[in-house]
Amino acid sequence: MSVFAAVTLAPRDPILGLNEQFNADTRADKVNLGVGVYTDAQGKLPLLASVQAAEARLAASPAPRGYLPIDGFAAYVAAAQKQVFGTQSAALAARRVASLQALGGTGALKVGADFLHRLNPKATVWISDPSWENHRALFSNAGFEVQTYAYYDAQGQGIAFNALLADLGRAKAGDVVVLHACCHNPTGYDLTQEQWQAVIALLQARDLVPFMDMAYQGFGQGLDADAYAVRALDAAGMSFVVASSFSKSFSLYGERVGSLHVVSQDAEEASRVLSQIKVTARTTYSNPPTHGAKVVATVLGDDALRAQWEQELAGMRDRIAQMRAGLREALEAAGVRQNLDFITRQQGMFSYSGLSAAQMQRLRTEFGVYGVDSGRLCVAALNSGNLPRVAAAVAAVLQ
Ligand code: PLP
Numbered sequence: 001m002s003v004f005a006a007v008t009l010a011p012r013d014p015i016l017g018l019n020e021q022f023n024a025d026t027r028a029d030k031v032n033l034g035v036g037v038y039t040d041a042q043g044k045l046p047l048l049a050s051v052q053a054a055e056a057r058l059a060a061s062p063a064p065r066g067y068l069p070i071d072g073f074a075a076y077v078a079a080a081q082k083q084v085f086g087t088q089s090a091a092l093a094a095r096r097v098a099s100l101q102a103l104g105g106t107g108a109l110k111v112g113a114d115f116l117h118r119l120n121p122k123a124t125v126w127i128s129d130p131s132w133e134n135h136r137a138l139f140s141n142a143g144f145e146v147q148t149y150a151y152y153d154a155q156g157q158g159i160a161f162n163a164l165l166a167d168l169g170r171a172k173a174g175d176v177v178v179l180h181a182c183c184h185n186p187t188g189y190d191l192t193q194e195q196w197q198a199v200i201a202l203l204q205a206r207d208l209v210p211f212m213d214m215a216y217q218g219f220g221q222g223l224d225a226d227a228y229a230v231r232a233l234d235a236a237g238m239s240f241v242v243a244s245s246f247s248k249s250f251s252l253y254g255e256r257v258g259s260l261h262v263v264s265q266d267a268e269e270a271s272r273v274l275s276q277i278k279v280t281a282r283t284t285y286s287n288p289p290t291h292g293a294k295v296v297a298t299v300l301g302d303d304a305l306r307a308q309w310e311q312e313l314a315g316m317r318d319r320i321a322q323m324r325a326g327l328r329e330a331l332e333a334a335g336v337r338q339n340l341d342f343i344t345r346q347q348g349m350f351s352y353s354g355l356s357a358a359q360m361q362r363l364r365t366e367f368g369v370y371g372v373d374s375g376r377l378c379v380a381a382l383n384s385g386n387l388p389r390v391a392a393a394v395a396a397v398l399q
Pocket of ligand 1 (some may be wrong): 103104105107185215245246247257258
């Protein structure tokens with residue numbers, strides 16, 4: 001009898017499962033709005049010119065590939081810190097941020113979760129309702145009890161802010177609150193600056209531990225504006241954690257370019273924290289890979305390449321905004337009467353459409369338009385070629 005005979009089949013990842021279904025669909029005009037990946041006006045995953053230039057530069061002087069330090073490539077980590085916290089950061093100036101290169105945003109969340117669990121295994125982790133589907137699994141696998149706080153207000157097409165505050169008001173001291181820094185996944189609804197200030201006051205008053213997940217910096221309003229919440233926590237002098245990802249902003253999904261930052265109360269505390277997150281990294285994957293970190297550090301460390309990247313990122317951001325406006329107009333032109341301004345009020349790669357699971361299934365089976373059953377559509381995969389068909393399909397299932 002096989003030692004593995006008792007192994008049961010794990011449920012399919014809902015989004016990757018959707019991809020498999022999409023790939024098996026033989027219709028030529030099918031559209032994949034499931035996975036959170038930005039594609040350009042031609043429907044292609046971009047390879048940014050700034051990235052290509054950095055790669056050409058790196059290839060011109062080939063370097064051997066020894067192990068990186070456990071906490072990663074120092075120039076990358078320093079550049080990531082600046083990108084996340086900005087030039088005015090009190091925490092960076094006081095050297096009280098413990099940072100390491102991580103395997104994407106997911107790897108940063110995992111190292112951060114393991115670190116926090118060792119510190120306080122009895123803490124509850126609070127995630128938004130709904131949240132990125134991996135948050136619950138990631139924090140439960142780290143050993144935490146996970147609860148949700150109110151977030152999405154379907155009726156009001158926005159955020160259930162009073163309910164959010166009420167739920168966080170029930171958290172106990174030391175609990176961890178996972179917050180999407182910008183471009184909330186899956187709803188696309190972000191807190192206003194005033195709302196962030198109210199949340200920060202509550203986190204502070206109740207001794208909660210903010211864990212900021214920033215996977216979409218640059219896709220909302222801009223690189224600095226999207227980091228508002230992180231920088232407000234810094235300005236408030238709080239201890240907190242940030243998981244940052246360049247997967248989307250550099251279109252380097254497969255290179256696993258992320259970073260983890262633990263903002264501590266002083267430099268000495270930060271050095272103890274760093275020693276502990278390095279233990280987690282060492283006993284999980286030992287050290288991170290070199291290529292993506294060198295590419296990002298090359299771009300961010302060179303004025304011309306950085307300017308080029310910022311322009312390319314702005315191009316992605318603007319194109320998404322155009323597609324949002326285009327979708328709204330096309331739905332209105334198709335006679336959809338309900339209020340559609342939520343499409344352009346939401347930010348980032350996703351639109352929470354309010355469509356039911358049955359409507360999403362109809363979109364797939366009748367029209368070959370693939371979105372997530374929760375109603376989430378990746379508007380970053382719309383282009384002028386597929387938008388008319390998507391709008392016609394959505395209008396059809398709404399009527
Ligand atoms: N956090 C959120 C909210 C995300 O949407 C994603 C990716 O989709 C991640 C984290 C993970 O990013 P990465 O691909 O860098 O691991």
